Amino acid sequence: MNTFGYFDDTNREFVINNPATPFPWINYLGNEDFFGLISNTAGGYAFYKDAKFRRITRYQYNDVPMDNGGRYFYINDDGTVWNPGWKPCKTPLDSYECRHGLNYTRITGVKNGIKASVLFFVPLNTWAEVQKLTIENTTGKKKSIKLFTYTEWCLWNAATDMENFQRNLSTGEVEIEGGTIYHKTEYKERRNHYAFYAVTNTDVNGYDTDRETFVGLYNELSQPQCVMNGKSTNSLAHGWSPIASHYFEITLEPGEKRDLIFLLGYVENDHNEKFSTEDIRRKRNGEIISSQNSDVTLVNKEKAHKMINRFSNVKAVDDAFTELKSMWDKLLSVFVVNSGDERLDRMVNIWNQYQCMITFNFSRSASFFESGVGRGMGFRDSNQDLVGFVHQIPARARQRIIDIASTQFPDGGCYHQYQPLTKRGNNDIGGGFNDDPCWLIFGTVAYIKESGDLSILNEMVPFDNQPGSEVTLMEHLKISFDHVVNNLGPHKLPLIGRADWNDCLNLNCFSWDPNESFQTTENKSEGSKAESIMIAGLFVFCGKQYVELCKHINNFEEADRAQLYIDNMIDAVKQFGWDGEWFLRAYDFFGNKIGTKENDEGKIFIESQGFCTMAGIGLEDGMVDSALDACKRHLDTPHGMVLNNPAFTKYYVEMGEISSYPAGYKENAGIFCHNNPWVIIGETVARRGNDAWSHYTKICPAWIQDQLLHKVEPYVYCQMVAGKDAAKPGEGKNSWLTGTAAWNWLAITQYILGIKPTFDGLEIDPCIPSSMREYKIRRVYQNAIFDISVKNPNGRQSGIKQITVDGTPVTGNIIKAEPGHHLVEVLM
Numbered sequence: 001m002n003t004f005g006y007f008d009d010t011n012r013e014f015v016i017n018n019p020a021t022p023f024p025w026i027n028y029l030g031n032e033d034f035f036g037l038i039s040n041t042a043g044g045y046a047f048y049k050d051a052k053f054r055r056i057t058r059y060q061y062n063d064v065p066m067d068n069g070g071r072y073f074y075i076n077d078d079g080t081v082w083n084p085g086w087k088p089c090k091t092p093l094d095s096y097e098c099r100h101g102l103n104y105t106r107i108t109g110v111k112n113g114i115k116a117s118v119l120f121f122v123p124l125n126t127w128a129e130v131q132k133l134t135i136e137n138t139t140g141k142k143k144s145i146k147l148f149t150y151t152e153w154c155l156w157n158a159a160t161d162m163e164n165f166q167r168n169l170s171t172g173e174v175e176i177e178g179g180t181i182y183h184k185t186e187y188k189e190r191r192n193h194y195a196f197y198a199v200t201n202t203d204v205n206g207y208d209t210d211r212e213t214f215v216g217l218y219n220e221l222s223q224p225q226c227v228m229n230g231k232s233t234n235s236l237a238h239g240w241s242p243i244a245s246h247y248f249e250i251t252l253e254p255g256e257k258r259d260l261i262f263l264l265g266y267v268e269n270d271h272n273e274k275f276s277t278e279d280i281r282r283k284r285n286g287e288i289i290s291s292q293n294s295d296v297t298l299v300n301k302e303k304a305h306k307m308i309n310r311f312s313n314v315k316a317v318d319d320a321f322t323e324l325k326s327m328w329d330k331l332l333s334v335f336v337v338n339s340g341d342e343r344l345d346r347m348v349n350i351w352n353q354y355q356c357m358i359t360f361n362f363s364r365s366a367s368f369f370e371s372g373v374g375r376g377m378g379f380r381d382s383n384q385d386l387v388g389f390v391h392q393i394p395a396r397a398r399q400r401i402i403d404i405a406s407t408q409f410p411d412g413g414c415y416h417q418y419q420p421l422t423k424r425g426n427n428d429i430g431g432g433f434n435d436d437p438c439w440l441i442f443g444t445v446a447y448i449k450e451s452g453d454l455s456i457l458n459e460m461v462p463f464d465n466q467p468g469s470e471v472t473l474m475e476h477l478k479i480s481f482d483h484v485v486n487n488l489g490p491h492k493l494p495l496i497g498r499a500d501w502n503d504c505l506n507l508n509c510f511s512w513d514p515n516e517s518f519q520t521t522e523n524k525s526e527g528s529k530a531e532s533i534m535i536a537g538l539f540v541f542c543g544k545q546y547v548e549l550c551k552h553i554n555n556f557e558e559a560d561r562a563q564l565y566i567d568n569m570i571d572a573v574k575q576f577g578w579d580g581e582w583f584l585r586a587y588d589f590f591g592n593k594i595g596t597k598e599n600d601e602g603k604i605f606i607e608s609q610g611f612c613t614m615a616g617i618g619l620e621d622g623m624v625d626s627a628l629d630a631c632k633r634h635l636d637t638p639h640g641m642v643l644n645n646p647a648f649t650k651y652y653v654e655m656g657e658i659s660s661y662p663a664g665y666k667e668n669a670g671i672f673c674h675n676n677p678w679v680i681i682g683e684t685v686a687r688r689g690n691d692a693w694s695h696y697t698k699i700c701p702a703w704i705q706d707q708l709l710h711k712v713e714p715y716v717y718c719q720m721v722a723g724k725d726a727a728k729p730g731e732g733k734n735s736w737l738t739g740t741a742a743w744n745w746l747a748i749t750q751y752i753l754g755i756k757p758t759f760d761g762l763e764i765d766p767c768i769p770s771s772m773r774e775y776k777i778r779r780v781y782q783n784a785i786f787d788i789s790v791k792n793p794n795g796r797q798s799g800i801k802q803i804t805v806d807g808t809p810v811t812g813n814i815i816k817a818e819p820g821h822h823l824v825e826v827l828m
């Protein structure tokens with residue numbers, strides 16, 4: 001089989017041993033304020049908090065060759081020029097390895113007896129990326145090499161950086177102080193931040209800061225002029241494109257090894273402390289070099305100096321790295337499965353949890369498929385992401401819930417997205433996605449069930465971030481629920497608005513103008529009858545949780561009121577949302593059915609099957625089983641279930657973007673991995689463990705065999721895998737930032753392995769394949785540590801005979817979170 005790498009579970013790493021992966025395989029650095037994306041050839045970029053407004057280094061998207069721009073180290077060894085990460089020179093290496101670990105990456109290249117290994121990571125609570133380069137002469141002879149670093153600055157706003165060249169090519173400014181290159185474009189006016197790239201533990205022999213001088217106007221990054229000439233020029237950036245490159249002449253004795261520490265950092269200064277008068281004198285002495293003649297705009301470097309000093313020795317760097325690793329040890333100790341199947345264990349114990357943290361942090365902003373300039377934090381996306389993360393750091397999930405709820409409107413509707421830097425709703429996208437409000441209930445309930453913290457319900461949360469408009473979060477949940485109730489269509493099913501979960505089912509858009517956005521255009525909505533059965537299922541699924549919550553806080557009146565609406569919705573689905581064998585998807589503007597066997601294309605859709613079965617609608621009438629069978633018959637493929645079938649082959653103006661995609665891609669019959677777990681969970685509602693498992697393993701990265709076909713990273717879920725109508729079924733795209741991570745986490749941990757937080761404790765309710773005869777789980781839950789051992793001697797798929805906690809049988813299947821360490825034995 002085609003492989004480019006393998007899992008190293010002991011070190012929690014994925015090891016890439018061929019740099020020419022079928023697509024750049026990336027990793028994420030940093031997890032609070034300062035972030036980096038890094039590919040297996042050291043491509044990628046860094047940013048502070050917001051990938052659009054505070055981009056620190058520049059990246060060329062979708063370029064030729066692929067993956068240009070990054071943190072590059074060039075070695076000129078007697079005329080042979082190479083990079084430890086293979087790119088950009090692509091000089092064949094004697095050996096290459098990239099280890100992507102949890103928030104760090106280590107890339108090692110060997111050429112002609114020189115071994116260069118770079119560890120990249122962002123230390124905890126630090127606004128900087130550390131790059132520790134270890135360079136070793138493995139030969140028996142003395143060697144002299146020239147080493148150059150290279151990184152290109154982005155002019156902060158990543159969007160205008162890519163388009164406003166009449167300005168950009170005149171604004172670049174830098175300062176140089178020894179081995180530190182400061183990027184200070186726009187600092188003299190409104191910005192109070194700058195970036196720097198420093199070598200902290202050795203002197204430089206030169207530098208360059210002007211791209212054209214370093215690379216050469218008609219050269220490529222594979223042959224930068226200075227590197228080829230074996231000498232830097234100490235160039236100064238004046239406008240054009242500022243870069244940072246250090247130059248070293250290094251001699252290594254046989255067997256000698258040296259560590260060089262680099263720091264790519266970001267600093268903010270108060271407005272009245274932006275400039276340094278002390279540096280005027282140092283500039284006159286030649287200690288500081290500035291691209292501007294003016295003395296009064298020299299940056300105040302105090303905070304940069306502090307960071308540089310802190311990481312000026314190997315021990316400090318190694319300690320910071322150990323600290324990062326311990327953080328992950330701790331995060332991953334909350335849920336540990338030991339199943340005997342290494343694929344399942346590595347997904348659950350390492351990669352799925354890691355991906356959940358990444359999607360929680362980044363939402364859909366920055367990946368190699370999301371440019372970081374387009375999308376802010378999604379209301380629906382972030383609520384889903386937090387359920388995959390909440391067990392790790394509940395306090396951060398709590399904060400996120402408040403931030404999200406603060407962008408809601410008084411009628412329960414909400415901005416579809418907000419910008420992480422300002423936390424304000426995004427006016428360009430607006431609202432009107434009628435599934436959005438339900439997700440706030442979903443996220444909040446998950447938080448409370450994990451943490452037991454009911455106090456969040458009393459937090460005062462504004463509308464649209466307007467001071468003075470605050471009501472309790474509980475009130476926000478109520479209006480979220482009521483937003484559905486208040487927006488019902490002719491069949492008493494929820495009106496869809498601009499779209500529901502499926503951004504591409506645009507039933508009020510009617511667009512013939514290619515310059516219109518499908519997401520923000522509503523050409524027709526007056527008199528619209530467009531209703532969503534997906535929202536109906538979502539409403540029942542989340543509504544039941546809302547009722548449970550109301551009862552838990554003794555608000556029985558509200559629980560009864562809400563239950564009535566849920567019952568009505570279930571009736572409406574049964575009466576108007578059932579097609580005989582499966583659930584309909586929607587009614588269009590005119591009231592015509594979508595997702596019915598009466599149609600030629602798009603007869604069946606996954607979303608309504610997923611949500612209605614998860615909600616258990618019609619379980620007693622056989623609807624759930626029937627819908628799940630239909631998914632198997634019409635949607636399933638060897639790579640997972642497609643979103644709809646048959647795919648749309650022409651444009652249907654009344655359906656919008658969904659029919660704009662070629663058949664088999666994205667929302668048009670792609671395997672949209674995100675909603676596969678909905679059906680998996682539906683299978684557990686129907687108690688069909690074998691089917692749940694079969695669906696689970698089809699999209700689970702650890703089961704991927706052909707890494708060439710799959711194309712994108714084999715250690716994380718991607719949003720979409722090409723469906724059966726596509727040119728290459730099984731080819732993945734849009735990896736990393738997808739709700740797939742959180743949903744699969746829920747599916748496997750809560751519904752298949754069956755360890756589910758509730759308001760009263762941990763519920764144990766496995767729904768597993770009959771071949772799974774036993775497994776063990778460690779679950780840290782509130783103040784308790786549970787060591788749970790499940791035995792399934794008779795090969796059942798569900799059902800529990802007995803549970804004992806510390807030897808004592810319990811009634812029911814909920815175990816209380818009593819403080820301390822408990823042994824739980826479960827017999828199926």
Ligand code: GLC
Pocket residue numbers: 364378380381500501502503504667674719738739
């Ligand atoms: C993308 C969006 C998500 C949407 C899905 C389906 O993944 O991030 O919000 O639900 O596409 O259109």
Ligand code: GLC
Pocket residue numbers: 503504519657666667
């Ligand atoms: C496109 C994509 C969809 C995504 C949306 C976000 O419609 O197909 O997946 O959610 O853009 O704007």
